[in-house]
Amino acid sequence: MSTALKRSEARLLVPALIFIALVVAAVASLGTPLITSVATTFHVSLDSAQWTLTIALLSGAVATPVLGRLGAGPHRRATILATLAIVVVGGALTVLPLPFAWLLVGRAAQGVGLGLTALMMGVARDHLPAERSAATIALISVVSIIGAGVGYPLAALFAEFGGVRAAYGLGLLVTAIALVTAWRSMPAAPEGRSAHVNLAGALVLAGGLLIVLFLAGERSLWSRHLAVAVTLAVAAVLLLCVWTVSELRTKTPLVDVRAVRHPAVAGANIAMFVGGCGMYLLLTLITRYAQTPHSAGYGFGLTTFVAGLVLIPFSVLGFVAGKLTPWVRERIDGPLLLAGSAAIVGGGFVLFATARSNLAELLAAMGVLGFGVGSFSAAMPGVILAVTPKSETSSAMSFNYVVRSVGYSLGSAIGGLVLAAGTAPGRLFPNDDAYTTAALVGVVAMAITTMASLALARRRSPETNPSTAPVGVPGRGRSNRTGT
Structure with a gap:
């Protein structure tokens, strides 16, 4: 492969990495401006509608370390494509005229995409010249933050003129484009990599994170059922401690x-x-x-x-x-x-x-x-x-x-x-x-x-x-x- 071709591929890879990181962040944040519209459209309470945002954050937090470990192995390209496919399916569930429970399933699938940000950084560090990888990784980190600032006004605009389904349709469209972009641009991981996912550790970590983020999202629990909240908080601490000990002992740690x-x-x-x-x-x-x-x-x-x-x-x-x-x-x-x-x-x-x-x-x-x-x-x-x-x-x-x-x-x-x-x-x-x-x-x-x-x-x-x-x-x- 010629040097010119390598440079050409690098020029195409950088915008692809940034675009994918921006899309998954923006799509995960779609729940924020649509909470009121969801409550009205599906005839549910605002607290229930809030879960369209919370469940995306929950699934993202749980999926991120698992995807990070898979991304460290030889099947990183397949992991990226499969994850984006899951996000696309989730987008379809948010658009189809299905009950509210299916909307939550779709939003959970969309939240899984948040775990791709770290994989985009891994690709940049492995396949870009040293002088470009640091700047690209920095931009990937930034767009994963400002994605909410991009998705919020666009989703609100679509919801105002086309309803909540139109806003989620925007998310489906951009994730489909991101999937095609990844299929065309993502290189295979370098040879010699190996990665094994500690499933038991992943489940324990998922349980601890779910409880922590649930307690953070359900603020009324602390005022109305303090004993339950404290019990759950103790359970979360114990689960995370068990996970830490298991990670130190296993030969294939998740982190x-x-x-x-x-x-x-x-x-x-x-x-x-x-x-x-x-x-x-x-x-x-x-x-x-x-x-x-x-x-x-x-x-x-x-x-x-x-x-x-x-x-x-x-x-x-x-x-x-x-x-x-x-x-x-x-x-x-x-x-x-x-x-x-x-x-x-x-x-x-x-x-x-x-x-x-x-x-x-x-x-x-x-x-x-x-x-x-x-x-x-x-x-x-x-x-x-x-x-x-x-x-x-x-x-x-x-x-x-x-x-x-x-x-x-x-x-x-x-x-x-x-x-x-x-x-x-x-x-x-x-x-x-x-x-x-x-x-x-x-x-x-x-x-x-x-x-x-x-x-x-x-x-x-x-x-x-x-x-x-x-x-x-x-x-x-x-x-x-x-x-x-």
Whole structure:
């Protein structure tokens, strides 16, 4: 194969990877703007309609580590195609005139696609030149975040003019295109790879994650049935502890827990978890505030579609930050970049807490959030992959995305709990001060993220550099510097 042909294939592969990551993120987020329309169309409660979003996040969190392990093996291309086929089938179930239960099944199938983001990173690291793989991986990470900003207004627009089925039809169309794109562009995994899925470990992890995300989504459970909630929380902790022990003992772990314990990886995951809580909290606060009617004494009473347009600054500045981050990364160490990005997101919280009297201020806060999230997301893979073997790229990033999903779910739950606590008896909407309180909680979360990232930067030393570390230690060896 000629050098020119290799370069041509690389040029085609990069947009394909980014497009697929964008599509699966956007399709999974379709539930957010359609909750009210689903409740009306299917004659179910808003709490039931909320599950069209929650179940996608649940299935994505469960599928991600399994797909990450499969993606580390010789059948990565088949795994990608099969997963996209499942997402397409799920899209068809959301469009067909079937009962509400089948809509939930379809949304669960669509959520499985969230596990493909880490596989796209693995493909980029294996098949792109070193100087391009880092920038591509950063963009894949960013578009997996801003996909919600793209999907939200489009889904709301289709729902407004064509109904909820039309909005889900958009998801079916783009995932079908993504499947064809993957079939035409995805290369086979390098030879010599092997991957075995620990099914028992996968089931235990799935059980623990399901309970955690269920508790995060069902906020009323904590106020109405506290004993049940606490029992489930204890069960989740026990399941995750059992899973950790089993992963340490098995020869075919779903996630290389020993590698996850590496200071750089552990610190990055802690920063991702706390930072994810804060980032999704602010996104939730701003979109909810924008749609609150004037009769509440605040808010702007925006329609679902117009409220979706508020996300445009988030998406645009997030993409800009993602493009700039690789350039900045050459001059600033990764953990320091994470710390600076977390501080920017914290600035967005401060802006929202102190200035939200007009829509321009709300757009400014959303733009600051987008820039901070884009930079944070683009810097995160570099911190983890700097100490991760190429063959473990998909698995390592899959674990990070599970952490991110749990953080996002908890961030949304925390926002709901704070706003519920600030809602007076008999009132539908919380007091304006409740938003300020929630924003201050976010400031604390981002301060913790900033300090965790700074601590990670101080702990970095020459021996964590893959070029000088002993071969055979996770993330250490001559092959690890490729693509980071």
